[in-house]
Amino acid sequence: MAERNVRWGILATGGIAAAFAADLVDLPDAEIVAVASRRREPAEAFAERFGVARAYGDWESLAADPEVDVVYVATPHSAHRAAAGLCLEAGRNVLCEKPFTLNLREAEDLVALAREHDRFLMEAMWMYCNPLIRRLKALVEDGAIGEVRTVQADFGLAGPFPSGHRLRDPALGGGALLDLGVYPVSFAQLLLGEPDGITASAVLSEEGVDLQTGALLSWESGALAALHCSIAGGTAVTASVTGTRGRIDVPSGFFHPDRFVLHRDGRDPEEFAADPADGPRTSLRHEAKEVMRALRAGEKESPLVPLEGTLAVMRTLDAVRERIGVRYPGDAATATARAAA
Numbered sequence: 001m002a003e004r005n006v007r008w009g010i011l012a013t014g015g016i017a018a019a020f021a022a023d024l025v026d027l028p029d030a031e032i033v034a035v036a037s038r039r040r041e042p043a044e045a046f047a048e049r050f051g052v053a054r055a056y057g058d059w060e061s062l063a064a065d066p067e068v069d070v071v072y073v074a075t076p077h078s079a080h081r082a083a084a085g086l087c088l089e090a091g092r093n094v095l096c097e098k099p100f101t102l103n104l105r106e107a108e109d110l111v112a113l114a115r116e117h118d119r120f121l122m123e124a125m126w127m128y129c130n131p132l133i134r135r136l137k138a139l140v141e142d143g144a145i146g147e148v149r150t151v152q153a154d155f156g157l158a159g160p161f162p163s164g165h166r167l168r169d170p171a172l173g174g175g176a177l178l179d180l181g182v183y184p185v186s187f188a189q190l191l192l193g194e195p196d197g198i199t200a201s202a203v204l205s206e207e208g209v210d211l212q213t214g215a216l217l218s219w220e221s222g223a224l225a226a227l228h229c230s231i232a233g234g235t236a237v238t239a240s241v242t243g244t245r246g247r248i249d250v251p252s253g254f255f256h257p258d259r260f261v262l263h264r265d266g267r268d269p270e271e272f273a274a275d276p277a278d279g280p281r282t283s284l285r286h287e288a289k290e291v292m293r294a295l296r297a298g299e300k301e302s303p304l305v306p307l308e309g310t311l312a313v314m315r316t317l318d319a320v321r322e323r324i325g326v327r328y329p330g331d332a333a334t335a336t337a338r339a340a341a
Helices: 015-025 040-050 059-064 078-089 102-115 129-143 176-192 285-297 308-324 329-340
Strands: 005-009 031-038 054-056 070-073 094-097 121-124 146-156 196-203 211-220 223-230 238-243 246-250 259-264 271-273
Touching: 005 015, 005 059, 005 285, 005 308, 015 031, 015 040, 015 285, 031 059, 040 054, 040 146, 054 059, 054 329, 059 078, 070 078, 070 259, 078 094, 078 102, 094 102, 102 121, 102 308, 121 285, 121 308, 129 176, 129 211, 129 238, 129 259, 129 271, 176 223, 176 238, 176 308, 211 308, 238 271
Parallel strands: 005 031, 005 070, 031 054, 070 094, 094 121, 146 223
Antiparallel strands: 146 238, 196 211, 211 223, 238 246, 246 259, 259 271
């Protein structure tokens, strides 16, 4: 693989799939060779748009395509377990959109399948691959602000989203937490690891999904994270990390920043800006490049987005849902399948 392009398959044809494909087209060592949807028409339209050779009207054909090195799963997260599992069982490597799955049990199933079939698997948590976020993490780890004491992060969309929207549909894993809250939670755990304590409160819709959720995570070190997500009001979408000797502020769009400001006690603020060569802040190229680097190195998971970290985030999301009383039909289906196995 080191001597040729990495050949991608795209599973699903929605907006995030199109955004990812557009960035792949710009990478000289990547090639999209196949796309699949549940229906042939959208797959063919996608293939024509991006110059893809093969369009499939079912997932199975893509999973079985021997010329696909890695599949990017871009379905709604309620289908991640089925789609990614199908590809792993067929011997394909997988990059699966976030949130990784509907719940922890499904995430554990996918990790087990990847290890059973000796395949590469990674959550598409593009924030972790962002060069500026990696720089922020390195500064924190190097003690630039001392010991971390608090993390604050929010992600809210103004809406309003009608009752028929996927974000209001329990069958599709709707609500603010999984779609948006995964970013604040992942940001906090990138810096502090899995929390030791979790409290949460939410406002639920008539369908039973969370319109907005606030969570307080705590660690035995004494650190706290105050996190908020919403589909009932647009928030600043900012983050801040405070330590014993300073603070880092990340402005709007914290999960794909174009800059952040480091405040160190006794020093002038320092601004760290994104390198223009890294492309637009919305680019998904960094996660794609990390997948291709790992595949060429023969790695089965990425050190930037390790599977144990993904499982830890899913544990937190499950715990928050338990505390706010959000249940999905897929939760029961997963439990039933596990019991029958």
